[in-house]
Amino acid sequence: MWNRLNTDFVVIGSGIAGLTLSLLAAEHGRVSLITKGELGDGNSRLAQGGIAAVLGADDEPHLHKTDTLRTGQGLCVDEVVQVIVEQAPAMIQFLQDIGVQFDHNDTGQLQLGREGAHSRNRIVHSGGDQTGKATMDVLLACVHAHKNIQIYERTYACELVVENGECTGLLAVDASNAQMWFCANSVVLATGGLGQLYKYTTNDVNATGDGYALAYRAGAKLRDMEFVQFHPTGLKSETNPVPLVSEAVRGEGARLVNAQQVPFMAKYHPWADLAGRDVVAKAVYQEMSLGRDVYLDARMIEKFEQRFPTIYQFCRARGINPSTDCIPIVPVAHYTMGGILTDVAGQTSILRLFAIGEVASSGLHGANRLASNSLLEGLVMAKKAVERMVQLPRLQGRQTDRAAGQIAPHTWDRSASLSLRQRVQDLMWTHVGITRNQEQLALAEETLSAWLKKAAVQPGPDVNLLTTALLVVRAALWRQESRGAHYRTDFPDVSPAFETHFIQEGTHESVSNTPILAASTS
Numbered sequence: 001m002w003n004r005l006n007t008d009f010v011v012i013g014s015g016i017a018g019l020t021l022s023l024l025a026a027e028h029g030r031v032s033l034i035t036k037g038e039l040g041d042g043n044s045r046l047a048q049g050g051i052a053a054v055l056g057a058d059d060e061p062h063l064h065k066t067d068t069l070r071t072g073q074g075l076c077v078d079e080v081v082q083v084i085v086e087q088a089p090a091m092i093q094f095l096q097d098i099g100v101q102f103d104h105n106d107t108g109q110l111q112l113g114r115e116g117a118h119s120r121n122r123i124v125h126s127g128g129d130q131t132g133k134a135t136m137d138v139l140l141a142c143v144h145a146h147k148n149i150q151i152y153e154r155t156y157a158c159e160l161v162v163e164n165g166e167c168t169g170l171l172a173v174d175a176s177n178a179q180m181w182f183c184a185n186s187v188v189l190a191t192g193g194l195g196q197l198y199k200y201t202t203n204d205v206n207a208t209g210d211g212y213a214l215a216y217r218a219g220a221k222l223r224d225m226e227f228v229q230f231h232p233t234g235l236k237s238e239t240n241p242v243p244l245v246s247e248a249v250r251g252e253g254a255r256l257v258n259a260q261q262v263p264f265m266a267k268y269h270p271w272a273d274l275a276g277r278d279v280v281a282k283a284v285y286q287e288m289s290l291g292r293d294v295y296l297d298a299r300m301i302e303k304f305e306q307r308f309p310t311i312y313q314f315c316r317a318r319g320i321n322p323s324t325d326c327i328p329i330v331p332v333a334h335y336t337m338g339g340i341l342t343d344v345a346g347q348t349s350i351l352r353l354f355a356i357g358e359v360a361s362s363g364l365h366g367a368n369r370l371a372s373n374s375l376l377e378g379l380v381m382a383k384k385a386v387e388r389m390v391q392l393p394r395l396q397g398r399q400t401d402r403a404a405g406q407i408a409p410h411t412w413d414r415s416a417s418l419s420l421r422q423r424v425q426d427l428m429w430t431h432v433g434i435t436r437n438q439e440q441l442a443l444a445e446e447t448l449s450a451w452l453k454k455a456a457v458q459p460g461p462d463v464n465l466l467t468t469a470l471l472v473v474r475a476a477l478w479r480q481e482s483r484g485a486h487y488r489t490d491f492p493d494v495s496p497a498f499e500t501h502f503i504q505e506g507t508h509e510s511v512s513n514t515p516i517l518a519a520s521t522s
């Protein structure tokens, strides 16, 4: 039996987006905060480079906006970019007010770093390359201290409850398999990305893309799922996740070199090592396809250990000293630009269902995300969503037992089976990776569909994993061009005919067996 719990806001996910939203919403009512692992798990605490915000004397919001739009290659939503870059300095101030200590220079000003495709220095960071951890530690302390926030750790969000076109709750199971039905005035998906669909990724093990599948099954619209960003500089390693070597290292002067220690990026782009992430990842991939190993030469960076302590430790653990050795690197799956379609306040296509952070497609990133715009998006969209949610008329417990009753209680395995996860990761890496083509994608679609058919007998994480993988593949098949992070070897150029979005809309009826059929463009 689903055990009914009444609350005002249900928040799924405890990364930067979920924690910030919980804190702000808790000023207006009771928050139930649900997270798959321990509080604060996910990608946010791994963030290295920092948070982009216009704070320098030579910078202006319109420059940050221009950089974001250029990098997104025609698919950003202007209004959303405008709002997010304008709100950025206020959100940095918010973090400082609650206790986050950003790094300062000798004159006491915030130290502003540089990353790819930014025309100005505008990345604030903390502890050198520990921005995610430093920010999350403070947010976690605030959330723990707030009496209006009830925390549910090791609890897996299974299914959204939709009644009469409105999202009225969530079904979840905890580690003891207790089945909870959260009835709320609004439900927020802050479930992060899908990097774990890929064999090589920087993403936390929890980033399995559950939120996309939940939203799809509830009947929500998803946009631009083909755009998965590959970071050019994962530290060459067979571990999961692969450690990241931040783009900020190139911002401090490091250069990509071949085995002969010759820099090569200038031949690919005028901005060389600080070109957009898609350009650099593709260049590294091309060099490697010619059988050449690629390295990052960071030997010129003074006091590397102080500026990048995390990366320094990653390297030292593998016998590399960044001050004397070049660092072997590989491109790895890193970020999901596409996601659950939302407006500028995180409202999805289903009333009372919100999506914020990496799981959302707010329109900030388009076909390719500008570095350090993601933590920023999570912060701003958390604020915007709360402002909208508190205006909704209250449901006041109008949820009917029928809604949850439609979904039979299950014994949920809370993690996808290991062998299936590995098979999906291998398939996605080889067929839906940095480059893709019709043949590879068609085979991936066929294979994933067959696996999904088998898995759908027992709803759970396997179904979510496969559903999300299929959403990526279907979108990649549709986009017969190369734009941003999506590179089709059979359609290598940008096509004006595809300067548009790909929308996949779930059907609410598909709640237990997930046929992925409906798709449209807008």
Ligand SMILES: Cc1cc2nc3c(=O)[nH]c(=O)nc-3n(C[C@H](O)[C@H](O)[C@H](O)COP(=O)(O)OP(=O)(O)OC[C@H]3O[C@@H](n4cnc5c(N)ncnc54)[C@H](O)[C@@H]3O)c2cc1C
Pocket (backbone or CB within 6 Å): 012, 013, 014, 015, 016, 017, 018, 034, 035, 036, 037, 040, 041, 042, 043, 044, 045, 046, 047, 048, 049, 050, 051, 052, 131, 132, 155, 156, 157, 158, 190, 191, 192, 193, 202, 203, 204, 206, 207, 210, 211, 244, 334, 335, 356, 357, 358, 359, 371, 372, 373, 374, 375, 376, 378
């Ligand atoms: C190594 C690395 C470095 C990065 N560096 C930067 C950077 O410097 N600057 C920047 O802007 N961006 C950076 N990014 C990207 C950025 O960190 C993420 O996009 C961002 O943190 C996402 O925040 P989020 O709150 O949306 O999701 P996450 O922080 O990933 O949190 C998702 C949460 O949802 C929970 N969850 C998922 N599914 C379920 C479920 N079914 N039930 C319950 N809970 C669930 C997870 O457990 C987790 O708590 C980096 C990413 C990585 C991986």
Ligand SMILES: O=C([O-])CC(=O)C(=O)O
Pocket (backbone or CB within 6 Å): 047, 048, 049, 050, 115, 245, 246, 247, 248, 335, 370, 371, 372, 373, 374
């Ligand atoms: O540190 C990095 O390179 C990662 C980063 O900024 C981002 O993903 O925005």
